[in-house]
Amino acid sequence: MTQGATAMLRTLLDAGVDTCFTNPGTSEMHFVAALDATPTMRAVLTLFEGVATGAADGYARMADRPAATLLHLGCGLGNGLANLHNARKARVPLVNIVGEHATHHAALDTPLQSDIATAARNISAWVRTAQQPATLGADVAEAVSVAQGPPGQVATLILPADVSWGEGASPAAPRPPATPAPADAARVAAIAQALREASAQGGRCALLLGGRALREPALREAGRIAAQLGLRLLGEVFPTRLTRGAGLPPVERLAYLAEMASVQLAGLTQLVLVDARPPVSFFAYPGQPSELTPDGCTLHTLAAPDEDVLASLSALVAALGAQAAVPALQPPWRPSAPRGKLTxxxxxxxxxxxxxxxxxxxxxxxxxxxxxxxxxxxxxxxxxxxxxxxxxxxxxxxxxxxxxxxxxxxxxxxxxxxxxxxxxxxxxxxxxxxxxxxxxxxxxxxxxxxxxxxxxxxxxxxxxxxxxxxxxxxxxxxxxxxxxxxxxxxxxxxxxxxxxxxxxxxxxxxxxxxxxxxxxxxxSGLKLRVLPWLLRALGQMPLPVARALKRKLAP
Amino acid sequence: MTQGATAMLRTLLDAGVDTCFTNPGTSEMHFVAALDATPTMRAVLTLFEGVATGAADGYARMADRPAATLLHLGCGLGNGLANLHNARKARVPLVNIVGEHATHHAALDTPLQSDIATAARNISAWVRTAQQPATLGADVAEAVSVAQGPPGQVATLILPADVSWGEGASPAAPRPPATPAPADAARVAAIAQALREASAQGGRCALLLGGRALREPALREAGRIAAQLGLRLLGEVFPTRLTRGAGLPPVERLAYLAEMASVQLAGLTQLVLVDARPPVSFFAYPGQPSELTPDGCTLHTLAAPDEDVLASLSALVAALGAQAAVPALQPPWRPSAPRGKLTxxxxxxxxxxxxxxxxxxxxxxxxxxxxxxxxxxxxxxxxxxxxxxxxxxxxxxxxxxxxxxxxxxxxxxxxxxxxxxxxxxxxxxxxxxxxxxxxxxxxxxxxxxxxxxxxxxxxxxxxxxxxxxxxxxxxxxxxxxxxxxxxxxxxxxxxxxxxxxxxxxxxxxxxxxxxxxxxxxxxSGLKLRVLPWLLRALGQMPLPVARALKRKLAP
The missing domain is CATH 3.40.50.970 (Thiamin diphosphate (ThDP)-binding fold, Pyr/PP domains)
Incomplete structure (x- = not known):
């Protein structure tokens, strides 16, 4: 039995969370004090909460496990919200720990009092306010488990100061990881048939890869499907983590500008979403559509973010008989060193x-x-x-x-x-x-x-x-x-x-x-019009797409 | 009839809001474009939304009228939340304008989509999402009116891009300012009687001044009451705006440290709140009380923040027959220039x-x-x-x-x-x-x-x-x-x-x-113990209070 804060840190460590990004205040002092008793927890101090939350996102993208944050009350959470929003959209695991006034103090509407849970719900798949030291370990274990998903999520644990300083807590054992299911066989078979038929009829097909479909094993499976059917591999506009470079199947990322993305998507008849959402314009513009899936294009979802993305792609490979297909791989190439005035x-x-x-x-x-x-x-x-x-x-x-x-x-x-x-x-x-x-x-x-x-x-x-x-x-x-x-x-x-x-x-x-x-x-207007040729020359866009885009961008 | 954004800026100007603190994004481009048509609107660009919201607070404290903000979607609001929280606690007027995706775009869960209204409610007395250009002028006029109070409040207007860019809007006339009521006569009479009786029996009485009670005319009335009855003038720990210096009635601010504030409050039998809340500890500490009003002290509220604070004080002056009392005024005094190593x-x-x-x-x-x-x-x-x-x-x-x-x-x-x-x-x-x-x-x-x-x-x-x-x-x-x-x-x-x-x-x-x-x-521990004498020497604390505080801080 130990203090709440110590039990919390031990539970995090036992669950594999050994890094926290912090900007503590008075209500988080016991968490801070407990760091000396848990020397394997790395505490990275930041000067602003938005740094802590953004760093926890970057950490999770590369480590494939969550870091924790430590934020000071509702205002610290507010300062961290924008990058928690980015983390939520990235579907990364993140254990977001927000200090709160002691339970008896919160009713007094003191200067720093605010409604933490409401603000947290905006960016969290799971929000809980710890109630007492005895249950804090279980709360932390559940937070880590929820964060890990799949998909990765922000789990926010609100930690009242008296729960943190109270005695009678014990570390809780980590929860077993969830096992996501792959796409069911009927769905895979239907998609395989649709793609085969469309390809046979000269239809234009593509996979739109997002999330974990942009990591190596999934990319190679997607590359086999592309090779087998001659379809395109598109990637979401802003990937969480895209593995790329020489020797990997290249992906044509959709453009940020909806004018360009709609050209990339034009003429598609089958678009298969793999851990990705239907393509939309980032912003709305007067008189422009926000949904970018072309008319007449059938959307399929092979794998949702909470499913086993790699196994779903492998199942589609098998259904297409593409196990032996050889994916097109990016050849090694480097531009020469640039010269002259910097641009x-x-x-x-x-x-x-x-x-x-x-x-x-x-x-x-x-x-x-x-x-x-x-x-x-x-x-x-x-x-x-x-x-x-x-x-x-x-x-x-x-x-x-x-x-x-x-x-x-x-x-x-x-x-x-x-x-x-x-x-x-x-x-x-x-x-x-x-x-x-x-x-x-x-x-x-x-x-x-x-x-x-x-x-x-x-x-x-x-x-x-x-x-x-x-x-x-x-x-x-x-x-x-x-x-x-x-x-x-x-x-x-x-x-x-x-x-x-x-x-x-x-x-x-x-x-x-x-x-x-x-x-x-x-x-500048000129550069915008030259862009399609540059992108084409750099292998980022098929020639017909570049041609159509150039026509669209011409005045 | 004009574009929404132009009507919005004209309505703000007509209502006396001629300054906005901005960090715009794509969804706020029409607001930005409208600035050229409304050259009397001063737009102060900031590099971060927390600067915009904090500056709008500082502006309102000194101008006694609201500035507007211009924030980019829910994430911009998130970045501005901490200082909007401070503004809310300061009870300053502030028109918080948050851009939103166009109405038809918001349903698509695009990357920047988030629940703006929920986050805004935490810090706003009033939240509205503008629905169409035709009603935008009225929305803005109402936002300014709500912001002005009294008390001053944060009014958040969420502005979808299509309402901003749409045609068919007209500026709306400003709403007449609200007229707050003073404390009713019975309340004033009861407080006057309680103070008179307590003073006559040697009880210790104080006014706790906050909000607008810390501005000059109110301070002078409070000073008359203090002179008439020999009571103390306490001030809230963190004032929105305190007018002070030579020639003004001095106020003894409560200390941030609850240990010190509880000594300042010890022995009081009557405490009259004037636009102030009951004294509480800023944070909670193990084994320490959060409420600082001493046992046996009667709390009175002379004027709440939504009442006429000055008129309420004047009524109490009249009820006590203190119109001719001469407030103690702070004599002019400056310390000499310091020398040596900087501290x-x-x-x-x-x-x-x-x-x-x-x-x-x-x-x-x-x-x-x-x-x-x-x-x-x-x-x-x-x-x-x-x-x-x-x-x-x-x-x-x-x-x-x-x-x-x-x-x-x-x-x-x-x-x-x-x-x-x-x-x-x-x-x-x-x-x-x-x-x-x-x-x-x-x-x-x-x-x-x-x-x-x-x-x-x-x-x-x-x-x-x-x-x-x-x-x-x-x-x-x-x-x-x-x-x-x-x-x-x-x-x-x-x-x-x-x-x-x-x-x-x-x-x-x-x-x-x-x-x-x-x-x-x-x-350091030493300095903390010397503090009471320094504060006493500087006229910030009566001698008995300093003595009691020193005993408390002794090891």
């Missing part, structure tokens, strides 16, 4: 030129990162982690969490200037943890994507007061000083040669580094 | 030495600012804005908002290092707006208050892993680089002479300045 494209090119085997690439570069997938398609095998929930301000902490999970792999975070400024405090935790993260900040001194979006929503001639809302240049942000101010070495570059050299240097060193890449704004 | 106390002393007439002081210095009220008690008249809701990470943006509301008054923000790092992005908006804010960061390289709190919750011998959770020194934060990286001039000082000179210089210059004050940790 966003040249940054992406240099990344493709240098990306090391096993790297983890976090992409939150919005407009600037458009060409990254193309330039890194043939690089050595690597992982790509994307902004799953659209809540900007995640890239740096995702990288922090990935580096904590995989200390032997280099992590490269590509982040826009606007995005970086939401939760730049991640840099301090990188320095504190000596995380091997190379952060590349695209500094185009603008919310570049909003300049584009303003045109897309139909505001054709924005005035100076509107445009000032996207201007990050007055005053200019100096990311070198900002990084150094948090203990991270940094440099600023504005030529391709200097960027390539800085990146090579940073990748070769341990610990965090930041490179401020000064680039012009990424998008 | 937190010397920073407070230098502030008292230099504080200019009309200054606005924002206090989020936690442990370091303990002596600030004493050293500035006799300074020229100034305003004090405190952290009302306990959600740390508010001081800098509160100062930004106050400076936008009062461009002719110097604003001094005193902020701890830990607190500053939650939402340091406020500095960038200060630079962009050329706000006259002098930010003083107490850098003691620690979450100083948590070191104290760990002892208070009963963890007597914390180990190194617990203590590491409060250590902000590895790596050290360099606030000069951080400020310069966001375009704010900054310097670092570690002597009292250098600090005083830097503060004098900064106060004399337009635009934002930051001073990093390198200080040792503020609290």
């Amino acid at each position: 966003a494209e040249k940054v992406c090119k240099a990344v493709g030129h240098l990306l090391p085997e096993g790297a983890i690439v976090v992409d939150e570069a919005q407009t600037s990162g458009t060409l990254l997938p193309g330039f890194t398609a043939g690089a050595p095998r690597h992982e790509l982690l994307a902004l799953t929930g659209g809540a900007i301000g995640q890239g740096l902490q995702l990288a922090l969490g990935a580096a904590v999970a995989c200390p032997d792999r280099p992590v490269l975070a590509l982040v826009g200037d606007g995005a970086a400024m939401y939760t730049l405090q991640a840099l301090w935790s990188m320095a504190r943890e000596r995380a091997h993260v190379v952060s590349v900040i695209f500094n185009n001194r603008a919310y570049g994507i909003l300049n584009l979006e303003l045109q897309r929503v139909g505001a054709q001639r924005p005035g100076p007061r509107a445009l000032a809302q996207f201007d990050l240049g007055q005053p200019a942000l100096d990311f070198v000083q900002l990084a150094q101010g948090m203990g991270v070495s940094a440099c600023r570059v504005d030529t391709a040669e200097a960027f390539t050299a800085a990146l090579a240097r940073a990748l070769a060193q341990p610990g965090p580094q930041l490179i401020e890449a000064v680039v012009p704004s990424a998008f | 937190a106390e010397k920073v407070c002393k230098a502030v008292g030495h230099l504080l200019p007439e009309g200054a606005i002081v924002v206090d989020e210095a936690q442990t370091s600012g303990t002596l600030l009220p004493g050293f500035t008690a006799g300074a020229p008249r100034h305003e004090l804005l405190a952290l009302t809701g306990g959600a740390i990470g508010q001081g800098l943006q509160l100062a930004l908002g106050a400076a936008v509301a009062c461009p002719d008054r110097p604003v001094l923000a005193l902020v701890g290092d830990g607190a500053a790092m939650y939402t340091l992005q406020a500095l960038w908006s200060m630079a962009r707006e050329r706000a006259h804010v002098v930010s003083v960061i107490f850098n003691n390289r620690a979450y100083g208050i948590l070191n104290l709190e760990l002892q208070r919750v009963g963890a007597q011998r914390p180990g190194p892993r617990a203590l590491a959770q409060f250590d902000l020194g590895q790596p050290a934060l360099d606030f000069v680089q951080l400020a310069q990286g966001m375009g704010v001039s900054a310097c670092r000082v570690d002597t009292a002479e250098a600090f005083t000179a830097a503060l004098a210089r900064a106060l004399a210059q337009p635009g934002p300045q930051l001073i990093e004050a390198v200080v040792p940790s503020a609290f």
